[in-house]
Amino acid sequence: MSLLMFVMSASVSIAWSVLSVTAEQTAIVALLVVVGAFWALRAVDRLRFPVGRRPVPVPVEQLETPLHREPEPAQRLRAAGKLGGGAMLVGALAAVIIAVVLALALQVVGGLLG
Numbered sequence: 001m002s003l004l005m006f007v008m009s010a011s012v013s014i015a016w017s018v019l020s021v022t023a024e025q026t027a028i029v030a031l032l033v034v035v036g037a038f039w040a041l042r043a044v045d046r047l048r049f050p051v052g053r054r055p056v057p058v059p060v061e062q063l064e065t066p067l068h069r070e071p072e073p074a075q076r077l078r079a080a081g082k083l084g085g086g087a088m089l090v091g092a093l094a095a096v097i098i099a100v101v102l103a104l105a106l107q108v109v110g111g112l113l114g
Contacts, residue, residue, distance in 0.1 A: 071079075
């Protein structure tokens with residue numbers, strides 16, 4: 001019987017018996033799964049051939065990169081204006097959404113009371 005067939009038959013038998021297991025049986029199965037996983041990892045680790053680590057030469061290009069330049073004052077002013085406008089737009093939208101939600105909530109509560 002191959003390993004795949006064994007695993008498939010074990011998983012089918014576990015699936016059929018799931019409805020009638022106790023907590024102790026579940027703990028034992030979990031422990032067996034953990035032990036089996038460690039055993040499989042150890043077996044796979046032993047299959048590797050021991051290879052010495054040798055440095056591999058990697059070609060590296062030396063490229064000139066421009067240094068960071070500070071933005072001009074006009075660019076800073078435009079960025080601040082756009083960020084401020086966007087923040088005001090998002091704030092107004094959030095205020096409208098909150099007002100609508102509160103109005104609906106008050107209407108529902110008022111309808112329940114009256």
